[in-house]
Amino acid sequence: MMILGYLSFLVLIVLIVLGIPIGLSLIAIGVVGLVLVGEVSTAMTQTTIVLWSEGTKFILIALPFYIMMGNLVYRTGIARNIFMTASYWLGWLPGGLAIASVFACAGFGAVSGSSTATARTMGAIVIPEMRRHGYSMQLASGVLSSSGTLGILIPPSIILIFYGLMTETSIGDLFVAGIIPGLCIAVLFSVIVMASAMIWPESAGGKTVAATVSWRERFVSLLSVLPVLAIFAFILAGLYLGVFTPTEAAVFGVVAVLVYGAIARNLPIAAIRDALLDSVLTTAMLYLIIVGGTLYTRFLAQTGMIADLENLVIAMDLSYFSFILVITLIYLALGCVLDLFGMLILTVPILFPIATQLGIDPVWFGIYIVVVAEVGLITPPVGVNVYVIYAVAKDVPLGRIFLGCVPFVLGMLFFIACMAVFPEIVLTLVH
Amino acid sequence: QDTIDMKVSYNQPASSAAWQDVMQSFVDELEEKSEGRIKITTYPGEVLHSVGDGFKAAASGITDLTSAWPIYLTNSFELFHATQLPLALPDSNVAAVRVIDELYPKYFKAEYEKLGIKLAFNAATPQYDILTTKPVESLADLKGLKLRATGGGLTEIVERLGAVPVSMTISDAYTAFQQGVVDGIILATADMVAYRLHEVGKYNYRLGVTRVAIPQAVNRKFYEDLPDDLKMVLSEASANASVNYSEMYNRLTDKALETMEAEGITTTVASDDDIATANELLAPMWDNFVAANEGNSTASAEVLTADMRALTEKFSAMSDEEIKALPPVEGLR
Amino acid sequence: MRKSRLCRRLKASADPALLRDLPSPAVRYVRSAGGHIKKSNLERSYFAMAILHSLSKALFYLSAFVCVPVILVVLFIDVTLRYLFSAPIEGAQELASLLLFLSLTLALPESWLSGVHIRADFLSPMLSPRVADLLDRISWFLVAVFSVLVVIQCWKDAQFMLLINESSAELAIPIVWLRAVLALACAVSAVIAVVRLIAKRPQISRPDSAETVE
Ligand code: NA
Ligand code: NA
Numbered sequence: 001m002m003i004l005g006y007l008s009f010l011v012l013i014v015l016i017v018l019g020i021p022i023g024l025s026l027i028a029i030g031v032v033g034l035v036l037v038g039e040v041s042t043a044m045t046q047t048t049i050v051l052w053s054e055g056t057k058f059i060l061i062a063l064p065f066y067i068m069m070g071n072l073v074y075r076t077g078i079a080r081n082i083f084m085t086a087s088y089w090l091g092w093l094p095g096g097l098a099i100a101s102v103f104a105c106a107g108f109g110a111v112s113g114s115s116t117a118t119a120r121t122m123g124a125i126v127i128p129e130m131r132r133h134g135y136s137m138q139l140a141s142g143v144l145s146s147s148g149t150l151g152i153l154i155p156p157s158i159i160l161i162f163y164g165l166m167t168e169t170s171i172g173d174l175f176v177a178g179i180i181p182g183l184c185i186a187v188l189f190s191v192i193v194m195a196s197a198m199i200w201p202e203s204a205g206g207k208t209v210a211a212t213v214s215w216r217e218r219f220v221s222l223l224s225v226l227p228v229l230a231i232f233a234f235i236l237a238g239l240y241l242g243v244f245t246p247t248e249a250a251v252f253g254v255v256a257v258l259v260y261g262a263i264a265r266n267l268p269i270a271a272i273r274d275a276l277l278d279s280v281l282t283t284a285m286l287y288l289i290i291v292g293g294t295l296y297t298r299f300l301a302q303t304g305m306i307a308d309l310e311n312l313v314i315a316m317d318l319s320y321f322s323f324i325l326v327i328t329l330i331y332l333a334l335g336c337v338l339d340l341f342g343m344l345i346l347t348v349p350i351l352f353p354i355a356t357q358l359g360i361d362p363v364w365f366g367i368y369i370v371v372v373a374e375v376g377l378i379t380p381p382v383g384v385n386v387y388v389i390y391a392v393a394k395d396v397p398l399g400r401i402f403l404g405c406v407p408f409v410l411g412m413l414f415f416i417a418c419m420a421v422f423p424e425i426v427l428t429l430v431h
Numbered sequence: 432q433d434t435i436d437m438k439v440s441y442n443q444p445a446s447s448a449a450w451q452d453v454m455q456s457f458v459d460e461l462e463e464k465s466e467g468r469i470k471i472t473t474y475p476g477e478v479l480h481s482v483g484d485g486f487k488a489a490a491s492g493i494t495d496l497t498s499a500w501p502i503y504l505t506n507s508f509e510l511f512h513a514t515q516l517p518l519a520l521p522d523s524n525v526a527a528v529r530v531i532d533e534l535y536p537k538y539f540k541a542e543y544e545k546l547g548i549k550l551a552f553n554a555a556t557p558q559y560d561i562l563t564t565k566p567v568e569s570l571a572d573l574k575g576l577k578l579r580a581t582g583g584g585l586t587e588i589v590e591r592l593g594a595v596p597v598s599m600t601i602s603d604a605y606t607a608f609q610q611g612v613v614d615g616i617i618l619a620t621a622d623m624v625a626y627r628l629h630e631v632g633k634y635n636y637r638l639g640v641t642r643v644a645i646p647q648a649v650n651r652k653f654y655e656d657l658p659d660d661l662k663m664v665l666s667e668a669s670a671n672a673s674v675n676y677s678e679m680y681n682r683l684t685d686k687a688l689e690t691m692e693a694e695g696i697t698t699t700v701a702s703d704d705d706i707a708t709a710n711e712l713l714a715p716m717w718d719n720f721v722a723a724n725e726g727n728s729t730a731s732a733e734v735l736t737a738d739m740r741a742l743t744e745k746f747s748a749m750s751d752e753e754i755k756a757l758p759p760v761e762g763l764r
Numbered sequence: 765m766r767k768s769r770l771c772r773r774l775k776a777s778a779d780p781a782l783l784r785d786l787p788s789p790a791v792r793y794v795r796s797a798g799g800h801i802k803k804s805n806l807e808r809s810y811f812a813m814a815i816l817h818s819l820s821k822a823l824f825y826l827s828a829f830v831c832v833p834v835i836l837v838v839l840f841i842d843v844t845l846r847y848l849f850s851a852p853i854e855g856a857q858e859l860a861s862l863l864l865f866l867s868l869t870l871a872l873p874e875s876w877l878s879g880v881h882i883r884a885d886f887l888s889p890m891l892s893p894r895v896a897d898l899l900d901r902i903s904w905f906l907v908a909v910f911s912v913l914v915v916i917q918c919w920k921d922a923q924f925m926l927l928i929n930e931s932s933a934e935l936a937i938p939i940v941w942l943r944a945v946l947a948l949a950c951a952v953s954a955v956i957a958v959v960r961l962i963a964k965r966p967q968i969s970r971p972d973s974a975e976t977v978e
Contacts, residue, residue, distance in 0.1 A: 021881035044917040045491040055865040172630045242611025251839045280828040284871040301478040387882045507928040
């Protein structure tokens with residue numbers, strides 16, 4: 001049975017690398033696996049159960065609406081203004097626009113509880129603009145895929161709630177603890193962007209505009225971002241004043257952009273139509289990946305493979321640092337093919353008690369898990385954030401987007417090392 | 432002799448009290464008393480199926496034993512919902528489950544088994560209280576508050592008490608409560624702490640207004656294929672698990688109240704007057720239940736409610752120890 | 765007479781990539797046979813394909829232009845009434861969830877046809893056209909098998925659902941209808957998959973699909 005788990009891992013990677021659509025590969029391996037550990041009838045029952053329960057999850061509603069909002073914002077042209085302004089203000093920095101998009105993602109993370117929604121919304125707005133400004137698509141798509149992960153580190157966060165309920169850790173503490181690491185990672189990503197823009201100036205458009213822009217122009221340009229700031233402020237206010245939940249916020253984001261478009265008369269019916277069609281197709285694509293991931297996770301749970309890995313960890317009788325090193329390696333491997341929830345469901349129940357025995361703070365461990373799981377969102381072959389960015393920038397090969405993520409993956413691993421050495425980064429605000 | 436493989440799945444994670452104090456002991460007891468003839472693989476934490484899919488998972492053989500709660504298939508049950516009528520069951524958890532057990536063979540069994548499963552054992556949540564961010568010290572204070580409540584019975588209870596029911600998934604509930612989308616949550620005190628809602632709430636108004644039945648089901652074919660002696664083993668272990676469940680909830684509620692006190696939450700036990708008023712406000716739900724289910728099923732809803740009231744009175748007068756000393760109810764499986 | 769007019773209309777409104785979907789045995793047969801047969805055979809395949817494409821598009825439009833806007837309106841009104849008047853709509857969230865399921869399901873056939881399903885393109889530049897075609901045919905085979913299995917299971921589920929009167933908790937909407945939509949969408953997907961499986965050019969994902977959803 002255990003061997004079946006490891007084997008499925010390999011077969012899955014082979015299928016995906018060969019170019020079988022990712023959702024389909026996950027479904028195929030999941031269903032075949034469920035037949036092997038059970039029966040044809042139970043595998044088939046699981047299939048419709050999963051199609052139904054994943055397709056009726058209320059929190060999934062945020063996805064089509066945030067995708068729509070991103071498309072609409074782009075079509076109104078206000079996205080162009082943000083980037084004009086950002087280039088006036090940050091243009092003197094190497095990679096200024098890319099840095100602006102890192103912080104835009106961090107800001108959007110404060111209204112969204114999902115990483116994928118963050119990457120997709122900001123990607124639809126930002127990537128076409130970065131293309132216009134001559135940024136290399138490898139850097140643009142890499143930075144957006146990676147910064148999207150800030151959506152689950154900065155509160156609110158679906159995955160931190162999930163972890164909190166699983167381990168009986170204070171969700172309030174987890175939310176507070178996510179803020180500093182979220183900002184640290186944003187700063188770290190900016191440094192990475194700047195470094196690569198200095199090493200390869202042509203990847204960041206190759207030019208700076210600062211010299212030609214007067215301070216007057218800079219301040220005037222701020223006026224043009226007012227609509228987008230107003231829409232953001234509206235969502236943020238609605239969320240923190242208790243008008244709507246993070247899931248419902250997506251609906252209000254769309255309504256806000258529609259209202260703005262109606263007033264400014266720059267949102268033709270065709271744009272709305274395209275946004276609807278695109279959001280439905282993209283969500284359907286993600287839906288099949290979610291369904292496949294769930295089926296695969298349910299099969300993997302019955303192979304005993306994860307339990308085997310975890311027994312290995314227990315048997316090694318590790319110290320604090322070597323424990324973190326070993327489980328980081330395990331999470332990197334699992335992150336290749338599993339999604340966030342799959343990883344948490346399968347590993348946390350066993351690893352959490354070992355971690356607490358080693359004196360690791362439950363809040364720290366939660367933030368740690370989210371950061372390593374985020375890495376999985378941008379590593380091949382299954383990296384959902386990369387896929388949603390790919391859906392925005394179809395002409396950029398998937399491989400190049402993954403390549404573009406490499407510096408950010410290394411940055412996150414570096415941050416994990418910092419977290420291990422200085423746990424205070426996570427725990428200062430909590431205790 | 433052949434060993435029988437059995438899959439036991441459960442909604443709560445392995446770290447939860449429900450798993451450790453109830454399900455794990457149940458599994459251990461089954462293996463021990465069957466002298467190793469039943470070999471069990473456990474799947475806590477919804478890894479095989481979500482809690483809402485419990486019935487289908489048990490009926491189709493995805494699992495052999497799991498939580499299968501009528502509240503997740505509201506419209507597939509009629510009489511079983513009697514257990515959810517306001518203030519229907521005794522205050523004691525042990526007594527409440529005993530009443531459900533006593534009613535089960537006559538009124539609920541046909542409905543439950545229709546789904547292609549057998550009953551492993553009955554359990555019930557503790558009574559539902561109301562946790563709010565705004566001061567609530569009497570029934571009147573509930574007026575106009577937005578309370579998260581899901582499920583037909585709960586929605587109506589909240590409405591009739593003068594509050595506004597808001598339906599919301601439990602994963603959204605924490606953030607919604609924190610940011611004030613809802614003013615409160617109606618839930619068992621023990622579960623308020625399990626869902627960490629005590630981090631947000633400030634007032635716990637202990638009205639004890641209803642309970643939710645949470646029976647565990649076993650796959651029918653699995654049960655029927657068991658040799659008679661192993662059926663006996665399953666019955667015994669189930670009876671113990673049922674009592675364990677109630678006592679686990681007693682402990683959890685005590686602990687939750689301590690936690691709440693330590694966190695500075697004001698706990699108010701509803702006064703007798705308030706309970707009488709609540710009873711009056713909610714009385715139509717009993718009549719509606721009888722009217723809606725009269726003639727729908729083989730058994731009479733009117734007789735059922737009368738029986739339930741009599742049993743509640745009978746077992747409310749007994750101590751937990753006395754009830755536990757009684758022989759298990761016959762005909763549960 | 766009327767049939768051929770319908771045929772022309774369908775042809776006019778159909779996807780220009782339609783011809784590509786002609787099954788390769790038909791194309792081979794057409795090549796070996798005389799002009800007469802060639803024309804009518806093409807016509808017939810064309811007609812069948814046009815119907816399939818139109819059906820897929822109809823389901824897709826239902827999803828994008830009915831389900832999603834309705835979710836938007838329902839949630840907007842629900843939240844607004846809840847906040848301003850403490851009077852949420854009962855069952856609004858449930859309705860939204862059910863509509864979400866419908867919209868995802870109804871979009872499935874078009875998602876296959878329009879090739880939005882993401883695949884790794886690490887190897888594709890290195891593959892010979894024949895190997896690439898083979899891999900595409902394997903993908904379509906998997907889609908066909910999966911879709912057929914879902915249709916069969918929906919049939920089994922439906923019987924159980926009718927037996928236990930499964931319906932949504934608050935609005936009491938019979939779930940069996942939603943399963944029927946899933947079955948329909950998967951049946952259409954299965955036909956699409958089979959057609960593509962034996963088509964001349966089986967491509968499962970198109971590089972241009974992001975821009976041209978039409
Ligand atoms: Na967030
Ligand atoms: Na990955």
